[in-house]
Amino acid sequence: MTQTLHTTLLIIGGGPGGYVAAIRAGQLGIPTILVEGQALGGTCLNIGCIPSKALIHVAEQFQQTVHLSQGSALGIDVDVPTLDIRKSVEWKDGIVDRLTTGVAALLKKHKVQVIHGWAKIVDGKTVDVGDQSIQCEHLLLATGSKSVNLPMLPIGGPIISSTEALAPTRVPKRLIVVGGGYIGLELGIAYRKLGAEVSVVEAQDRILPAYDAELTQPVAESLKQLGVKLYLKHSVTGFEGGSLQVRDPEGGTLALDTDQVLVAVGRKPNTQGWNLEALDLAMNGAAIKIDNRCQTSMRNVWAIGDLSGEPMLAHRAMAQGEMVAELISGKSREFNPAAIPAVCFTDPELVVVGKTPDEAKAAGLDCIVSSFPFAANGRAMTLESKTGFVRVVARRDNHLIVGWQAVGAGVSELSTAFGLSLEMGARLEDVAGTIHAHPTLGEAVQEAALRALGHALHL
Amino acid sequence: MGTHVIKMPDIGEGIAEVELSVWHVKVGDMVVEDQVLADVMTDKAMVDIPSPVHGKVISLGGEPGEVMAVGSILISIEVEGAGNTKESALSAVVEQAAPAPKADIKAPVVESKPAAKPLVAAAQAPVARDADERPLASPAVRKHALDAGIQLRLVQGSGPAGRILHDDLEAYLQQGTTRASAGANPYAERNDEEQIPVIGMRRKIAQRMQDATRRAAHFSYVEEIDVTALDDLRVHLNEKHGASRGKLTLLPFLVRAMVVALRDFPQINARYDDEAQVITRLGAVHVGVATQSDVGLMVPVVRHAEARSLWGTAEEITRLATAARTGKASRDELSGSTITLTSLGALGGIVSTPVLNLPEVAIVGVNRIVERPMVIKGQIVIRKMMNLSSSFDHRVVDGMDAAQFIQAIRGLLEQPASLFLE
Numbered sequence: 001m002t003q004t005l006h007t008t009l010l011i012i013g014g015g016p017g018g019y020v021a022a023i024r025a026g027q028l029g030i031p032t033i034l035v036e037g038q039a040l041g042g043t044c045l046n047i048g049c050i051p052s053k054a055l056i057h058v059a060e061q062f063q064q065t066v067h068l069s070q071g072s073a074l075g076i077d078v079d080v081p082t083l084d085i086r087k088s089v090e091w092k093d094g095i096v097d098r099l100t101t102g103v104a105a106l107l108k109k110h111k112v113q114v115i116h117g118w119a120k121i122v123d124g125k126t127v128d129v130g131d132q133s134i135q136c137e138h139l140l141l142a143t144g145s146k147s148v149n150l151p152m153l154p155i156g157g158p159i160i161s162s163t164e165a166l167a168p169t170r171v172p173k174r175l176i177v178v179g180g181g182y183i184g185l186e187l188g189i190a191y192r193k194l195g196a197e198v199s200v201v202e203a204q205d206r207i208l209p210a211y212d213a214e215l216t217q218p219v220a221e222s223l224k225q226l227g228v229k230l231y232l233k234h235s236v237t238g239f240e241g242g243s244l245q246v247r248d249p250e251g252g253t254l255a256l257d258t259d260q261v262l263v264a265v266g267r268k269p270n271t272q273g274w275n276l277e278a279l280d281l282a283m284n285g286a287a288i289k290i291d292n293r294c295q296t297s298m299r300n301v302w303a304i305g306d307l308s309g310e311p312m313l314a315h316r317a318m319a320q321g322e323m324v325a326e327l328i329s330g331k332s333r334e335f336n337p338a339a340i341p342a343v344c345f346t347d348p349e350l351v352v353v354g355k356t357p358d359e360a361k362a363a364g365l366d367c368i369v370s371s372f373p374f375a376a377n378g379r380a381m382t383l384e385s386k387t388g389f390v391r392v393v394a395r396r397d398n399h400l401i402v403g404w405q406a407v408g409a410g411v412s413e414l415s416t417a418f419g420l421s422l423e424m425g426a427r428l429e430d431v432a433g434t435i436h437a438h439p440t441l442g443e444a445v446q447e448a449a450l451r452a453l454g455h456a457l458h459l
Numbered sequence: 460m461g462t463h464v465i466k467m468p469d470i471g472e473g474i475a476e477v478e479l480s481v482w483h484v485k486v487g488d489m490v491v492e493d494q495v496l497a498d499v500m501t502d503k504a505m506v507d508i509p510s511p512v513h514g515k516v517i518s519l520g521g522e523p524g525e526v527m528a529v530g531s532i533l534i535s536i537e538v539e540g541a542g543n544t545k546e547s548a549l550s551a552v553v554e555q556a557a558p559a560p561k562a563d564i565k566a567p568v569v570e571s572k573p574a575a576k577p578l579v580a581a582a583q584a585p586v587a588r589d590a591d592e593r594p595l596a597s598p599a600v601r602k603h604a605l606d607a608g609i610q611l612r613l614v615q616g617s618g619p620a621g622r623i624l625h626d627d628l629e630a631y632l633q634q635g636t637t638r639a640s641a642g643a644n645p646y647a648e649r650n651d652e653e654q655i656p657v658i659g660m661r662r663k664i665a666q667r668m669q670d671a672t673r674r675a676a677h678f679s680y681v682e683e684i685d686v687t688a689l690d691d692l693r694v695h696l697n698e699k700h701g702a703s704r705g706k707l708t709l710l711p712f713l714v715r716a717m718v719v720a721l722r723d724f725p726q727i728n729a730r731y732d733d734e735a736q737v738i739t740r741l742g743a744v745h746v747g748v749a750t751q752s753d754v755g756l757m758v759p760v761v762r763h764a765e766a767r768s769l770w771g772t773a774e775e776i777t778r779l780a781t782a783a784r785t786g787k788a789s790r791d792e793l794s795g796s797t798i799t800l801t802s803l804g805a806l807g808g809i810v811s812t813p814v815l816n817l818p819e820v821a822i823v824g825v826n827r828i829v830e831r832p833m834v835i836k837g838q839i840v841i842r843k844m845m846n847l848s849s850s851f852d853h854r855v856v857d858g859m860d861a862a863q864f865i866q867a868i869r870g871l872l873e874q875p876a877s878l879f880l881e
Contacts, residue, residue, distance in 0.1 A: 008475060029528045137475070330476045330526025332605045338593075398620040400595065425595040425622040 007033045009328055010127055010136035012119045012274070015042020017305030017317030018142035019103050024325035026110025033136070034107065035129050037118040041100040042144050043306075044314040050099060051166040052186055054092035056345055059193035074384075083194060085171055092166070121275040124298050138300045138328050141288065142321065143274065145267040145306035152238045153178065159239060159261045162187060172196050172259035176244050178236050180207040182344040184264035185219065189347050191262075192226050199229040199256060201236055201246055208344065211405075212356055218387045218407045219346050226347075231256075269307045284309055292334045294324050302327075316340050338422040339403075341415040348388050349411045353418035354403030357393050366396045368428075370452035372444045374408045376459050379439040385409035390444040392428070392452055399427040399453075410441060417445055428452050461542025463512045467499070467520075467533045476528050477501050479521045480659050484534075488516045496534055499527075500659060505786055514538035522606065524658035596623040603628055608656030660754040671817045674733060676853040679812045682865050686828060687843045689875045696769075704770045709825070709845075710748070711772040713800060713868075715878050717823060718744050718765045720867040721798070727864050728797050730818040731855045738820075738855055747796030747816055748776055750783045757783040758816055760796040801825070811848045820856050823868075824848040 009025050011018045014036030025032040039046050065081040068074070107114055117129040127134050147161045155161050165187050173196065177188040180202030192198040200207065200223075207223070207230065208216040223230060233249040243255040269287040282289040282297035287309030294302045302324045305317030319340075323333045339354040360367040371391035374380035380388075388408025394401045404418035421431055431449035436442045443458075450456045467477055480498040484490055490510045497508045514536040521527050594611035596604070600623055604611045607628070614631045616623035657665055689712060697706050721728045725740045732739070744765045747758040759779035764772060782788040799822040801813050807827035815822050826846035833842040847868065851861040871878050 029530045329528050330478075332608065333602075334605065336593075336601065395620075400620040424597045425618070425620065427620050430619070 004133045004135055005033065006135045007031045007113070008136065009033070009138045009140060009325070010134055011035065011140040011142055012121075012127065013042065013142035013144055013305075013307075014040040014103070014114070015142060015144045015305065015317065016044045016314040017144070017321040018042070018140070019107060019321075020318040021140055021142065021304065021321030021325045022112040023106055023110050024322045025328065026107070026112050028325060028329040030325065030329055032111075033113045033115060033134060035115045035117065035119040035127065035134075037116070039100050040103045040107070040114070041096075045099050045103070046096060047163045047166055049314055051092050051096055052162070052183075052190075053345060054095050055088070055166055056186060056190045058088045058092070059190035060347070062195075063193035083171070085168055085194070089167055089169075119274055121278045124279055124301050138302065140321075140324055141276070141296070141301065141303040141307055142305050142317065143270040143307050144317075145312055146270050147263070148266045148268050150178070150236065150263055150265060153236060153261060153263050155263065158242070158259060159263065161263055165191075165262050174258045175199075175260045175262060176201060176256055176258045177262045177264060178244075179264040179266070180204070180230070180232070181210065181264065181266060182208060182346065182350075183266075184262065185223075185346045186344065187262060187264065188228060189223070189226065192228050193347075197227075197229075199231060199258070201231045201234050201244070201256075203233065203235045205233050207232070208346075208350070211344075211350065211352060212358060215350060215352070215356075215391070215405050215407050218348050218389075219344075219350060221387065222347055267306065267312055269309060271307070292336065293327055294320050294335060311340055311342060313340060313342060338425075339419060341419050343412045343415055345412060348385065348408045350405075350407045351411050351415045351418065352403075352405050353415055354401070354422045355393055356403055356405060357391075360393050360402055365402060367402065368392075368394050368396050368399075368452045370394075370448055372447040372451055372456060372459065374441065374444060376447075377439075377441060377444045379441050379443070380408065382439070383409060383441075390414070390448045392431075392445075392448045394428050394449075394452055399429060401426050401428060401431065401449075404445075406444075408441070408444075414442065414445060417442060461538055461540055462517065463514060463536045463538045463542045464532055465496070465508070465511070465534050465536070467527050467529050467531050468508070476526050477506075478526045478659060478662070479523055479533075480505065481523050482519060484516050484519075486516050486519060490514060490516060490536065499533075500663070501790065506790070508533065510536065512536055512538050524608070524656060525606070594623055595621055600625055600628055607632060608658065609654055613652065613654065664755050667817070668814055671815050675815050675817060677812070677815060677850050678853045678858065678861075679848060679850045680858075680861055680865055681810050681846055681848045682869055683844055683846050684869045685833070685842050685873050686845045689872050690828070690843050692875045700770075705773060705777070707769065707773050708776075709828075710776055710800065710802060711769050712872065712875070712878065713823070713825060714746050714761065714764050714767075714772050714776075715769060716868045716871040717746065717798065717800070719871055719878060720864055723867060724860060724864040726860060727821045727851070727856060729820050729855070730797065731820050731852060732818055733854070741797045743797065745795055745797045747799035747819075748779065749799060749801035749816075750780045752784045752786065754786070757788065757793060758796060758799060759783045759788050759792050760794065762795070798822070810846060813848065813850045815850055815852055817852075820852040821861070821864075822850050824850070 008030050009032045011022050011032065011034045014034055018034060019040060022032050022034045044050060062081060062083055065078060068076050069078045069080045104114065115129050115132065120128045122128055124139060125136055149155060153159050162183055171191065171194045175191050175196045175198050177184040177198060177200045180200050184200060185207060188198045188200050206213060206216065207220055231246060234246045236244060237247055238245040239261060243257045244261055246254045246256055248254055271286065279298055279301060288296055288303040288307055290296055290303050290308045294304050294308065296303050304320035304324060306312040319337065320335055323335055326333050341351065341353040344350040355363065357367065357369045369391065371389045373389045375386045380386050385408065388406065388411065390406040392401060393403035401421055406414050428449045431446060432453055434446065436446040447456050447458060451459060478500045480500045482497050483495050490496065491513050492510060494510050495507045496510050499506050499508060516534060517537045518535045520532040520534055594614065595616060596611055601611065609631065611623055614623050614627055617627050618624045693707050693709065693712065721744055728744055729738050729740045743763055746761045746764045748761060750757050750759055759782065761772060761775050761779065767775065779788065779792060782792060796816065796819065798819055799816040801822060802825035805827065807825055809826055811824045811826065813822040813824040824847065826848055828843050828845040830841050831844045832839045833844065847865060849865055
């Protein structure tokens with residue numbers, strides 16, 4: 001055994017939660033060691049957010065060109081395009097490389113010691129990495145999450161998880177996506193645009209069951225237009241000889257022939273294989289239980305990000321990581337955001353920030369709900385994407401905005417305006433009274449607020 | 460012109476963070492060498508930070524009450540010559556400070572705050588929102604409130620929809636210090652509340668008390684002691700030597716009794732490290748004497764009580780108590796005790812349940828002396844009686860040992876000559 005290392009803060013996991021905590025700790029002068037077994041950047045940078053957006057961009061560009069080659073009203077005439085998916089993947093890998101190298105450089109700049117290897121917990125202040133023992137005052141757990149597997153669909157061969165789907169060597173002729181949540185739909189739509197025949201099997205009665213029906217309607221229509229086949233209220237029973245066995249709502253069995261099956265039925269906290277059991281922490285279901293300071297049930301042991309449960313979003317982990325570093329430095333902090341935005345990069349995109357109409361109602365708030373369609377927005381027309389709308393939820397008594405939702409092309413960028421308005425405590429009048437640039441999609445944000453006040457201008 | 464940066468010094472004993480207690484200077488002040496810039500506090504003591512240079516303060520690294528990491532920037536001072544930082548490393552600090560443009564402006568940077576808006580500053584009744592109702596405030600205001608230890612729930616918001624603005628927070632902070640007294644009618648119903656941030660000494664005391672009660676298995680043992688003979692001896696010694704050697708209180712006798720009794724009870728003059736699972740028994744008897752100061756409870760230490768005479772102990776107790784009360788006790792004088800003695804003097808009450816000064820395993824509490832009728836050999840006589848209320852860490856001190864230790868002290872105090880017989 002080599003000599004024991006001593007540090008103030010030891011972080012297990014170099015994903016968005018862990019590396020941000022490390023950078024902030026470095027800025028605050030806290031001696032910090034970060035342990036990562038795979039590549040820095042975690043799921044997000046390597047096999048999640050970033051590569052999926054790269055693949056979605058490739059698919060979108062390819063489909064646009066195909067669309068143009070079929071005779072377009074825009075007056076552009078091109079030949080039928082071809083796709084070299086290996087090159088696409090190389091391009092995507094280049095982006096991932098640049099970002100993960102960037103993370104490594106940032107950690108170095110802030111004097112964080114990175115140890116590559118798999119951490120094994122000994123106790124609340126001791127962690128082994130291989131034959132290296134590390135002693136710390138504060139232990140931050142940021143091991144993220146893993147894809148949920150289905151016992152009847154073990155990953156291997158034609159059955160793939162999102163990880164394999166993000167590094168294809170060829171585009172399958174037929175793909176069945178198991179799971180109609182955001183991961184399944186983002187990838188399913190991308191594969192469809194890349195040329196695969198795509199079907200989606202979902203056990204519930206509609207796609208994106210985590211969001212309300214009004215909001216997901218434009219996505220459902222888009223799937224129809226793209227030719228993605230939906231098997232709602234269907235459940236998977238097995239895979240045999242190149243066909244997926246599915247039970248229909250009436251109890252009958254279907255055999256769906258396919259070349260590949262993508263299992264995307266959610267993610268679960270990564271609590272196995274690093275001796276977390278040794279700490280015997282209080283749990284919240286499958287996740288580690290934390291309070292509003294990300295403290296676990298053990299003193300000076302902290303947990304952030306997917307490991308601490310829903311919502312499993314990189315930006316939540318980052319904010320938690322930053323906060324924990326500041327708490328350890330002695331500052332007084334708590335995790336109390338007004339909202340954590342959630343975005344689906346489907347086509348069209350979907351954004352939810354703050355309370356939906358149903359959630360506001362459940363919270364006992366009397367609210368005005370108002371939406372403004374992109375069909376009445378000039379910029380949306382010039383982008384050939386008139387589907388979707390912006391929706392605002394505000395209290396009836398004082399017009400305080402409690403939530404924003406939007407669906408439409410490019411609306412992910414509106415999440416910034418939504419988040420800011422909620423954090424700053426904006427009222428409908430504040431948004432209505434802010435000049436929004438013309439012509440932009442953002443005008444629909446202002447118009448939604450105006451409409452809630454009873455005087456939309458362009459409707 | 461250069462910039463001299465002073466970092467939070469490492470005060471030793473592995474302390475990683477230090478609380479900034481008070482600034483003695485502000486941005487724009489001229490300071491001279493050795494002028495005290497700030498007081499900072501560790502677990503153990505208040506420490507002055509003097510200026511090593513002559514120059515002008517250009518930025519402060521924290522707010523009073525803030526716990527700062529050792530090595531973080533405490534203060535930046537503009538000095539003649541090169542300073543001690545490279546320009547590039549410092550740019551961030553300098554930007555923040557926005558120094559006055561040229562040297563011929565002699566006046567220090569005046570904070571030109573607009574006069575507080577009377578509307579906001581007017582005395583506001585504290586508002587209590589429901590516990591689950593989220594106070595409306597921007598992230599910056601929320602952060603400021605956390606830093607200042609204020610519950611936003613209690614702050615009146617003057618913004619649209621009751622939004623709490625920076626000015627509201629400032630007004631709330633100010634009113635804590637300037638609230639008018641209740642007025643003429645002594646029976647008027649009062650609904651005011653006062654928020655006192657738990658910072659500095661109070662935070663340390665709170666942490667230590669909480670830690671002690673959470674970790675140790677306290678048990679208390681009370682015995683009454685006939686101190687008639689002891690008090691007679693004390694009065695006699697004061698009459699005889701008071702003028703030349705100083706007056707004796709009961710404390711030095713108690714210290715002496717503890718020193719003598721501990722010879723037979725080494726397990727009680729000990730420190731228990733419950734993380735390492737080691738008990739350290741100590742030959743030296745360093746008696747912590749709990750002392751009330753303006754900022755709260757402090758425990759200065761009479762070192763090597765076993766090697767001090769009665770008057771030597773008395774003198775040392777007086778010196779340490781004065782140092783602690785005036786905030787001048789050094790860190791060494793406030794640490795390293797092996798057992799603690801606590802007394803509320805005339806307010807000693809009948810019984811108390813002292814909290815251990817971890818990692819020690821015993822604390823001896825002194826209650827009030829009262830004259831009471833006692834039965835001695837079938838006769839009712841008036842005796843001076845005093846209770847000793849002591850607590851022990853039952854994890855490592857057995858009840859029998861603790862009781863025998865207190866009985867030994869009782870024997871020594873009731874037969875005061877035995878205190879000095881070897």
